[in-house]
Amino acid sequence: MTAPPPPPPPPEQQDKMRQADNSGIVTGSKPATVSKQYPQSTFNETKVDRDSFYGAIRTIFADSVLKTQLEQLRKQGSYEAFKLQWHPSYDVRPLQGAKARNDGIPPSLFWESDVGKWVEAACYFLMSGEASSHKAEFDAAITELVNMIESAQQPDGYLNIYFTVVDPAGRLKNLRDMHEMYNAGHLLEAALAHYQYTGSRQFLDVMIRNVEFFMKEVGPNEGQIHGYPGHPELELALFRLYAVTRDQRHLEYVRYLLNERGVSRPEYDNFYHHEAKLRDDILNNKVEYQQAHKPIVDQENILGHSVRAFYLLVAAADAGGQLQVAARRLFDQAVRGKMYVTGGFGSEPSFEGFHEYEHVLPQSTAEGGCYAETCASIAAMMTAERFLADKLDGSVRDTLELAFLNAALGGASLDAKAFSYANKMATCCDETAFRKEWFEVCCCPPNLSRTLGLLGGYTWSANVDxxxxxxxxxxxxxxxxxxxxxxxxxxxxxxxxxxxxxFQxxxxxxxxxxxxxxxxxxxxxxxxxxxxxxxxxxxxxxxxxxxxxxxxxxxxxxxxLPVRILASNPAAHDLLTVTRGPIVYVAESVDNVALDERFPHFEGVGLTTTATFTESEETLEGVTVTLLTSASGDFKHLDRWDLNQGYTVAKPATWSPVEDKVTLVPWFARANRGGAGRLRTSFARAA
Amino acid sequence: MTAPPPPPPPPEQQDKMRQADNSGIVTGSKPATVSKQYPQSTFNETKVDRDSFYGAIRTIFADSVLKTQLEQLRKQGSYEAFKLQWHPSYDVRPLQGAKARNDGIPPSLFWESDVGKWVEAACYFLMSGEASSHKAEFDAAITELVNMIESAQQPDGYLNIYFTVVDPAGRLKNLRDMHEMYNAGHLLEAALAHYQYTGSRQFLDVMIRNVEFFMKEVGPNEGQIHGYPGHPELELALFRLYAVTRDQRHLEYVRYLLNERGVSRPEYDNFYHHEAKLRDDILNNKVEYQQAHKPIVDQENILGHSVRAFYLLVAAADAGGQLQVAARRLFDQAVRGKMYVTGGFGSEPSFEGFHEYEHVLPQSTAEGGCYAETCASIAAMMTAERFLADKLDGSVRDTLELAFLNAALGGASLDAKAFSYANKMATCCDETAFRKEWFEVCCCPPNLSRTLGLLGGYTWSANVDxxxxxxxxxxxxxxxxxxxxxxxxxxxxxxxxxxxxxFQxxxxxxxxxxxxxxxxxxxxxxxxxxxxxxxxxxxxxxxxxxxxxxxxxxxxxxxxLPVRILASNPAAHDLLTVTRGPIVYVAESVDNVALDERFPHFEGVGLTTTATFTESEETLEGVTVTLLTSASGDFKHLDRWDLNQGYTVAKPATWSPVEDKVTLVPWFARANRGGAGRLRTSFARAA
Missing domain, CATH: 2.60.420.10 (Maltose phosphorylase, domain 3)
Known part of the structure; x- marks a missing residue:
């Protein structure tokens, strides 16, 4: 077992160190490195007013969402899983009824990360003095989880439920798919939060030992696996670990992980192809999915799985230098060409990722796709925050706010009982926009909780000279x-x-x-x-x-905050969306029953660029929002086409005025008030 | 080794049998079965006039394309492969530079089928008395290939290059992906053509032995693999074999293959999941790709790989009864909701297949997809022909003609040197529409050759009472x-x-x-x-x-044949296409240099529904086609948008008249006259 690193200073002293170190320069035998302030470490200087819009949202999370999520984690089995007992979901074989995904990855391979994010979120709220009615229960759960996690760690520092219980021989054999390093990243973030909250090193030391395990097994030296995580996350967590430990080896290790990614070596073109060959895996998967097709600094087009892409960019932005330049280039491209108007990312449900080309942003499955995972928008916020910490930029700030208030915030129902993973811009067929109680892979719900927990950290940054x-x-x-x-x-x-x-x-x-x-x-x-x-x-x-x-x-x-009707880049879709300030508006069936009955999902309904709206207020679960209602005739409709119709001889398009006044609700507040659950965010341009 | 079946009657006698059997009823111990006339068996009653449009096209194939394709098969290695020597492309490992596809299938796994289709095509043209300048060479090649194929057959009847040379233990272990039965189908079709052309049973007997091998190993009985081909083709070939052998066991076997597909058994939900488990393959692939997610009779939505889907429908149509009902339902849906206006099928390049939803038919990669494989349209023609043989239906005939004259016929350049596989409706970015000399998996080029070879069989059907x-x-x-x-x-x-x-x-x-x-x-x-x-x-x-x-x-x-501007179903794309008779027209850069320079790929160019066109003729490689030229102002353009632009505040759309007269060329004749190679088939509706 590697010797433990020097202990980090206690939190109080860290605060002082941070404050005394506003130059951001750490000296040492290595090149000077900027010491970042992370929202996770500063958030607790801010108290969000409970009697405000954001406060009301945070109260829902503190008082209800965290509790719901803890119950779901217990129900799912991930809570208990650290006891290293067999669980039926571990069977990845494509058997009838087995819980296997198309990619052969059992959902349980993500369990450490789900639990980690919940612990992290709970620590943030508890540190803020919130969730007080659940404090005893949450504290007990955190303690029990940390004890179980500690006991699940193997003597060599390895820590992974699946590869300890089910497949010990598979350890580190598939860094591309098997999430060992991804899980470590989330547990490390949880451990940092736990250390902040409790002052106890118990969990942090477990995770430092786990990091040391990876540093021993995966790295640039002879005898090591020259790999890197298929799902980035450990990288950004390591930067945060370094801010606590000031251990240069942690910094060097994240630099190795970032710089090795996508590198060709004399023995192979790509590490993931190489490890696949060693596994006798004949699939020649496209490693664009993991952003591993070329070194980060050479990537010009943001590709693959959207959450992976943004987690990687967070770390690359943190790394500075050419990695940060590349991260900013890819972030700007994503915002310009691959972002939904809500701040959602990822049009391709089949791989939860970006279309290869810009401006391909279909609104619904029936129109060619749409995914917009909650986690992708949270990760985009995280990326934006890193850039803003480096240099203020109003457009980056606007993106952070947009993604948070729309794509991300809509990931939970206001009654705290249901969550969304994909956030489609329009429903279709028999789809509804209603959220679900939980997911087999439930990365998004606790990710949103921790984001709300550390909201104060996103609100503003302070430097003391x-x-x-x-x-x-x-x-x-x-x-x-x-x-x-x-x-x-x-x-x-x-x-x-x-x-x-x-709203004002x-x-x-x-x-x-x-x-x-x-x-x-x-x-x-x-x-x-x-x-x-x-x-x-x-x-x-x-x-x-x-x-x-x-x-x-x-x-x-x-x-x-005038209503602004935004037009998409018309390269692939010429669509209009109603916005006001940072809020994107959506038509849903509950407000527009008659129109939705005639044109389900508002298909064939278009919008004019000259539409005007009146404002009204509504309070949902304590959160007051502004609704917008159009004038009669501002929306138009195509003559209802025959769904069974193929090609027909073209006639001039006839957009007829919709007599109904159409009411729009903020995107994040959608699907909270019953009704048929159909909706549409962006409309065809009605001439 | 199974005893050989009774020999089929010689071709002359078959003709008589067919003519004497117009009732279509075969009696025997099994239920009566309709005896079909296949275009492959009747085509040679028709002589297509060489001095006509279709004759000129066939002449290009007879005199040049077949020769080009033979040379490419030799160059590729597939010609020699039946000698069972090692070939570098057999290495499927994802090594640097190795010839492996993303799915781990080496291109050489398709080689038997490529060669088979060429033999089949050459036999048809030679039977027609065409390709006379190459007769000696083609006859020698056919003889050499048949001898090699015979010598490659194993004592037990097995016949597959890859699993004999490279992976004998892998035989029949992966019916889903490994194409053993698919290849057998194409070789069987080739053998039927060879038997027709030469009267020799040599090749046919080889293939009957191969069919008997599968009948022994794969079937419903205990000890047999209860599988079916991942890529349908053997099924439709077996129906044709039965028409020659009248061996009820061949008919029973194809009925088994069709009825077993997608069936759940007590031991497993799906055969492909079952065989994957036996291989220790953890991937839980979606078997919609192979149309094996449910029994054919229960399928309501045409899904997966387009070529596989239509090959399956050909056989299901041939089977009659509920299988035919299902085939017609799926065919009608495909034509109504999943067909490009050219008769192309398959919008999803990632799996060469159908979008899940109807009317999602993006024009180019940059607009979200488009594939439209040549083989898919040929297979749709084959399906249409089976329905028409059963019952005349003008709309089915129109589809057959549309798919043939546009999507399929455009699969070869008129100079006989290049071929297309995907047939995208619009180019984008640095893509051009120029065809390629050959493909690693080159199913389409010889498929088009055999289709042209048997054109007389598609022209008309005759029944003698x-x-x-x-x-x-x-x-x-x-x-x-x-x-x-x-x-x-x-x-x-x-x-x-x-x-x-x-044209007239x-x-x-x-x-x-x-x-x-x-x-x-x-x-x-x-x-x-x-x-x-x-x-x-x-x-x-x-x-x-x-x-x-x-x-x-x-x-x-x-x-x-007035010009008709066709409108797509506007559910996902509101697009207009110029057609005249069965011919779809496309704008390409060579005719419209100035416009294409201002709006590359004609992006941002729209069409009015009231456009009028003047006709002109042009002769390309002996084929005379009618071009259409618009009046000035019939096309319009959007103000050129900034490609770097994300969302902007919407302004009223301004379509400005395009002063240029836009010239359109028949789709099949596109990319034959040089120029920049950019094109667009369907245009936005310009208000």
């Missing part, structure tokens, strides 16, 4: 919250933001720092906003508005 | 040809058809039968034709025009 007594504050999300910023020696500054976003464009800030300090403020100037005004002088800075403020100050930021 | 001295003639394709119909006892009738089709709607017929005979004629009344007139009284009969004629008669059929 003690020498110049200056606090730099970059506001990324406009919401209602208070942040307490430690300035060292027990002194703090506070900033309180109150915002009507995402009025936001106020109260800044309070000790005398002699100043604030270097950056406020967002969103692309969707008009008539942006700030109560203090500002200068435009790459999509942000910069102001310097004295220690104590009040600032208000105001803008209008 | 000797008792009533009546000749029933059903005309399926309008072209210039003469058919000599044996009436028994050496007496014949002739019918000569002269037609301007597919004037056709004449001269009927000459011995005195006392009459003709029961059915002429097509195509759906695309207007002002249809016949020079004799007719009655409408399900899309055909029926007339009774005396022994000697002249008939003329006339109709107009």
């Amino acid at each position: 003690a020498d110049n007594k200056s606090i730099s504050l970059n506001v990324l999300l406009l919401l209602s919250a208070t942040r307490t910023i430690p300035l060292g020696d027990g002194v703090t500054a506070t900033v309180t933001m109150k915002s009507g976003m995402p 464009g009025h936001t106020t800030f109260e800044f309070a720092a000790p005398e002699g300090w100043s604030w270097d403020l950056h406020l967002p100037s969103p692309g969707y906003a008009t008539d942006v005004t700030v109560s203090v002088p500002t200068t435009a800075d790459n999509g942000f508005l910069a102001a310097t403020l004295p220690a104590t100050a009040s600032v208000s930021l105001d803008f209008n | 000797a008792d009533n001295k009546s000749i029933s003639l059903n005309v399926l394709l309008l072209l210039s040809a003469t058919r000599t119909i044996p009436l028994g006892d050496g007496v014949t009738a002739t019918v000569t058809m002269k037609s301007g089709m597919p 709607g004037h056709t004449t017929f001269e009927f000459a039968a011995p005195e006392g005979w009459s003709w029961d004629l059915h002429l097509p009344s195509p759906g695309y034709a207007t002002d249809v007139t016949v020079s004799v009284p007719t009655t409408a009969d399900n899309g055909f025009l029926a007339a009774t004629l005396p022994a000697t008669a002249s008939v003329s059929l006339d109709f107009n």
Whole structure:
């Protein structure tokens, strides 16, 4: 067993270290490396106002969603699985009734990651003092899980349920598909959260031993497997581990994993082909799926599984240098050419991934695809956050907000009982948009929980320059919250933001720092906003508005949020979508029963670019949202075509006005109010 | 070794048997079975006029394409492969540079079928007295191949290059993927043609022994593998074998193969899952790809690989009863909902197959897909022919003609040097529409050759009622040809058809039968034709025009072929296509250089429903075709969008008139005249 690394400093001391280290430079025998602030480590400086839009959403997660998810994990068997007992789902053989996926991967191969994300989410909420009615139960569950995880670890540091219980000989034989390193990444993130929450090293030490196992077995040296994870995740977790351990070997290891990916060696063109050959696996799978077809720095087109792609980009963005340049290039391409208007990613259900070409973004299965996995949008948010930590950019911020408020946030029902994995832009046939209670592979639900748990970390970033007594504050999300910023020696500054976003464009800030300090403020100037005004002088800075403020100050930021009808790039689909501010709107059957009965799924219903809408409010499970209702005739319809019709002699298109006033609901709030469950987000352009 | 079956009657006697058996009923201990006339057995009664459109095309195949293909088979190694020597392409491991496909199937696994189709095609042309300048070479090649094939057969009747040379232990272990039965089907079809051409039983006996091998190893009885071919083909070949051997066991065997497909047994849900388990193959592949997800009679949605689907339908149509009902239901669905306007099938390149949903028919890779394999359209023609042999139906005839004249015929360049496999409706990015010299899996080129070789068999069907001295003639394709119909006892009738089709709607017929005979004629009344007139009284009969004629008669059929702009079902794409008669027209860069330079691939170019066209003629490699040229302004264009543009605030769509007159060429003749090679078949509806 490898000797354990030096212990990380306790959390309090880390905070100080971070604050004292705002230069971001760590010196040592290796090249200087930027020390990042991660939202996961800073989130708890922020208290989100419970009586606000975002607060109400977080309350649903704290009070109900986490509990639902814990129950589902117990029911599924993943909770108990660390006891290393046999479970029927371990049988991957394509037997009648067996739980095997098309790719031969049993769902249980993801179990560590599901549990890990729940532990991580629970730690964040509990650290925030939330979920208080469940605290005893959650604490007990966390303790039991950590104990089971510790006991499941093998003497050599290996830690994986499936390959310990079912297939010990298969260990590390298939890094491409078998998720050993992916699971380790999520457990490591959970361990970091657990260490933060409890101050106990128990779980973190388990995971450091597990990382050391991989460092011994998988690496660049002779006798090691020159591989890398088929599903990235460990990489981004290792960067966060390094921020705690400051162990250069952890940093070197993630650099190895990132740089080795997609490399051809004299013995083989691709590591995944090589390990497949060693397994006598004759399938010559396309490794674009794993973003392993060429080195990251050479990739020009974002391809393959969307979640894998973005998790990889998070780590590449963190790595800096040419890896970050490549990550930004691929992120920009994804946003420009492969993103749904909701901030969803991945049009291809068959591999949960990107179409090869840009602008191929079908709305529904019946129109050629659509997937838009919740996790992909969360991972895109994570990627955007890394870029923004490096350099502010208004368009990247807008994407973070868009993906969060629409594609990601819609991944749970407001009653906390059901979740979505794919988030299709339109239903079709007998599909509905209703969410499901759980999934065999249930990566998305706890991923959304941990994202809500650390929301404060996404809200703003702060850097303290003690020498110049200056606090730099970059506001990324406009919401209602208070942040307490430690300035060292027990002194703090506070900033309180109150915002009507995402529905009203009025936001106020109260800044309070000790005398002699100043604030270097950056406020967002969103692309969707008009008539942006700030109560203090500002200068435009790459999509942000910069102001310097004295220690104590009040600032208000105001803008209008007109309805904007957005057009897609018409290369493959010429579609219009109603938006207002960062919110994307969708027509669903519950509000438009008569229209949906005549045109189920609103097929054949088009929109005019000159449509106007009236606003109304509705409160759903404590969350108040703005609905939009069109004027009569703003939507039009094609004469209902015969579904049994093939090609016909063309007649001039006749779009007839729809007399109905069409009511639209925010995308994230869809499928929460019953009805037939059919919907459509983007409409044909009605002439 | 199983005892050989009773020898079939020699070809002359078969002809008599067929003529004497017009009742279609074969009696025996088994239920009565309709005895079909196959185009492969009747084609040689027809001589296609060399100085006609179809004759000119056949001349290209007879004089040049067959020779090109023979050279390519030699170059590829498939010709020599029956000598059972090692070949580098046999290595299926995913090694650098190795010839392995994504599915792990080496291209050489298809070699028997490629060679078989070439032998079959050469036999048809040689029987027709064509390819005379190559007769000696082709005869020698056929003889050498048949000798090699015979020598490659194993003592037990097994015949497969790969599993004899490379992997003897793999024999019959993977019926789903490994093409042993598929290859047998094509070789059996070749053997039937060879027997017809030479009168020698050499090849046919080899293949009967091979069929007997499968009958012994794969079947319903204890100790047998209860499987069926992953790629249908043997089934339809077995029906044709039965028509020669009249061996009820051959008929029973094909019925077993068809009825067992997709059946759940107590031991397993699906045979392919079962055999995968026996191979320790953990992949739980979707067997929709092989149309094996449920019994054929229960299938409601045509799914999976398009060529496999249609080959299966050919056999199911031949089987009659509920299998035929299911085949017709699936065929009708494919034509209505999953067919490109050219008669192409298969929108999904990733698995060369059908989209799950109807009307998802993207035009290009950049628009979401498009495949339209040449073989799929040939197989659709074959399916249509089986239905028409059973019952005339004008819409089925129209589909046969459409798929043949557009999707299939375009599979070879008119200079006989290059072939297409996928036939995409539009090019994109750096793609061109130019064909390729050969393919690693080259099923399509020789498939097209054999189709042209037996064209006379698709042209019309004849049934002789000797008792009533009546000749029933059903005309399926309008072209210039003469058919000599044996009436028994050496007496014949002739019918000569002269037609301007597919470009001019004037056709004449001269009927000459011995005195006392009459003709029961059915002429097509195509759906695309207007002002249809016949020079004799007719009655409408399900899309055909029926007339009774005396022994000697002249008939003329006339109709107009107006340009028709066809609209797709707008469920997924609202597109317009210019057609005239059975010919689909396409814009390609060579005729429209300036427009294609401004709008490469004609992206952003739309069409109005009121466009008018002028006609002109051009002769390409001896084939005269009609081109269409629009008036200025009939096509329109969107303001060129920024390819780097994501979502933008919508403005009213502005379609500006294209000043250029746009020239369109028949789809089959595309990519034959140089230029940039970009094209577009279907256009957005320009308001």
